[in-house]
Structure formats: structure tokens, C-alpha cells
Amino acid sequence: MRDIAIVGGGPAGALCGERLAAAGFHVSIYDEHLAWEKPCGGGLTPKALVAYPFLREGPQPKKIVSECELIASSGQRALLSLDRPIVIYSRKILNGLLLERAVAAGCEVVRARVTQVNTAGKQVRLTAAGREILADFVVLAAGARNPLLPGTTPLCPQDLELTVGYFVPVAADAIKIKFLSRFSGYIWSFPRSDHLSVGICGRLAPGGTRAMKEHLHAFLESEGISRQGAEFYSHVLPSPRVDTLRRRRVVGANWGLVGDAAAWVDPLTGEGLHYALRSGNLLADALAEGLPESYPARVRREFAADFEFAVHAARRLFTGNFLGGAVTTRMIQFVRRSPAFCALMRDVFSGAQDYRSLKRRLWLQLGLTMSEICGSFFRPAPARRSAGMLPQ
DSSP states (O other): OOEEEEEOOSHHHHHHHHHHHHTTOEEEEEOSSSSOOOSSOOEEOHHHHHHOTHHHHSSSOOEEEEEEEEEOTTSOEEEEEEEEEEEEOOHHHHHHHHHHHHHHHTOEEEOOOEEEEEOSSSSEEEEETTEEEEESEEEEOSOTTOSOOTTSOOOOGGGEEEEEEEEESOOOSSEEEEEOTTOSEEEEEEEOSSSEEEEEEEEOOTTHHHHHHHHHHHHHHHTTOOOTTOEEEEEEEEOOOHHHHHHOOOBOSSEEEOGGGGTOSOTTTOOOHHHHHHHHHHHHHHHHTTOGGGHHHHHIIIIIHHHHHHHHHHHHHHHOEETTEEHHHHHHHHHHHOHHHHHHHHHHHHTOSOSTTHHHHHHHTHHHHHHHHHHHTTSOOOSSOBTTBOOO
16 A cells, blocks of 8 residues: 545645655645635644644744633623633644645645545545546545545434634634523634634524524624624534444545544534544554554544543533533533632643543532532632632
């Protein structure tokens, strides 16, 4: 196996190509857009920056953010001061950076749309720009609705979510996350180097776009963010169910899926960039070792098993109740009043806290959390922000 074709030049495809080229493979990356402004937040959590430090250290324009404001459907707010900052890129800048690294490693980048992939023979046959291309293996990194899926099934509507939003030409320093009443999703505002990415994500449903835009417009108005000069966007992203995570094929003898095409997106937070990079890296490692069949086990060991817990946690978080109120509202109230709970939430945001041990940690520190909450009612409200919490 020597010649590798990669369909899609986003983070998953570009990093996979870089690692394979560095390992001595002949790699061609095909993408009709190359570096483009994909609709998403663009945030890279500390776990991604630890794995790929060049994403923080490079000279490319980026926003380093250390504060995240959580907003309940009731309007209550809490501020998380992040001890490990999040780095936010414009996707055009990020994709361009990763493609440049792929080219420097030896990849050939071709601006062309792949319209057909045939994996029936020993070699893969691809059709791009009206010509046929042969390869020994094809990496499919062309998104959640990519129709080129040999040997597996497309994602069902139940495995997808819709995002709508705006790129707004204003500046800000903090991330904002707003939860809605009994809504399986959230609104975000991510500051980038020269604009905001403000959007909402939720399950695909009839009439969903209109309802989501109404929620988003109400948020923009309440936060005083003008839509003047803003650019609208809409996109479909994966949000996999447990059965999809366990049973859907993501690799064959001469093909493999990475990134959104494989549905490697956190079902709770919607974070996809870290898992796009890691899945591309893990498939490259498997191919370099001559063991493509080991790719699913590698992914499951690193993060896919954790995603199964996230599916159940998401259902509980967005639509559940606790102590007579919405879970999201209680969560924000706890962040405001309990330093221990605030520290836990910081670890969740940074990726330091996995979902499999989250429930155990919640129960182990429940007594401390409740005592801190009760004690906060007998303390005067602080005069300024401290310890990552907003004043009472």
C-alpha cells in the first residue's frame, strides 16, 4: 500500500495526509473548496493544544480565550474563568494552516471535486474533474453528508443536527453559551480574531430552521449584538446515537472514514475539531503500521467509548430536571455558588474531565458542593468576580 487518496481537505483529511506523507506514503488530497470559512465556532480545547502545540504557538491569527459565560434559559449567568485557555480560529485560517503543513510534508493538494469512489477492486478508483484516479487506499473526510460511503451506511437524520448562525463583524473577549428551555442544543457566541461566530445547534426537525433562527435573533437582541454587516450560515453536523457509535463501519480493506464523515463529534458539546484531528492521526498511524483494521479499536479506546456516555448525558443535561428546575439552570446556579463545582465544570470545558468518570466525581463531591452552596447564602455577595464565579 503506497498511494493514498484523501477526499476532503479539512482538519481530519489534512492532518491525516501530513502524517501519512511524513511516513513515506504518496498522498493526494482532493477538495473543491480547500481553505474555506466553515460554519462553526472554531474552538480548540486544551486537549487539542497539548496534542498539537503548533496550533497555539504559530503566528496565524487566532483568539486566546480564558472566560466562558454560561446563561440559563431564565437569564441567570455564571462566568467560568478557564485556567487552560481555549484557542479560537477562523476555519479558513485553520484549514489553510493544516493544508500548508500537509504540502510541506509532501502531499499533493488538488482543487477538484470527487464525484465517485469505487472500492470493489483491489485498487480504489476515484473520479475527479472528469478523470479517473487509482489509489491503494482512500480516506473519506468530506463531512457528515458525504455521499461517498463505500461499505457503510449514510448517517440517519437522528444522527444529525442543524446549525444556523452569523459571522458578525464585532469584537469580544469571552465565549457565551446560552441554554434554552427543553431544547436539545444551545446558542453560542465565539470570539474570533476579527469577528464573532454566533450560532445555534439542535436536532434536525421539521420547521427547525425557522424556530432556531427566532431563538438566535432573540439572543442577539438581548446581548446587544447587531446583525448589520453579518453573514448568515447554515450547516449540518453529526450528533451520533449510541447504536451508530457502536455498529457503523468506519473502515474497510481499502477505505476509511475520519472526522465528521465518521460522526466523530462530541454528542454533548458538539466539539468536533479535536476529534477530527485525532481521528485523522489515528487512521494514519494504523495505515503506517499496516493495520487499517485496528483503526476502530484505536478510536474507541481514545474517545468513542466516552461518546456513548455523552449521548445519555446530553439528554439529561438539555431536557432533564433536578431539584425542581432545569438541569442547565441548576448547573449555572451551582457554578455561581460552589468553587468545587466550578472547578469540575472548568475541567469539562477543557477536556480534562472525561464523561465516563464524570458521574462518579459528581457523586463523590456532592456533599462538598451542597455545603458550599448552603454556605454561600450566609456570605455577603463578593464585590467583584473571583474564583471563576459571578457575583451573587
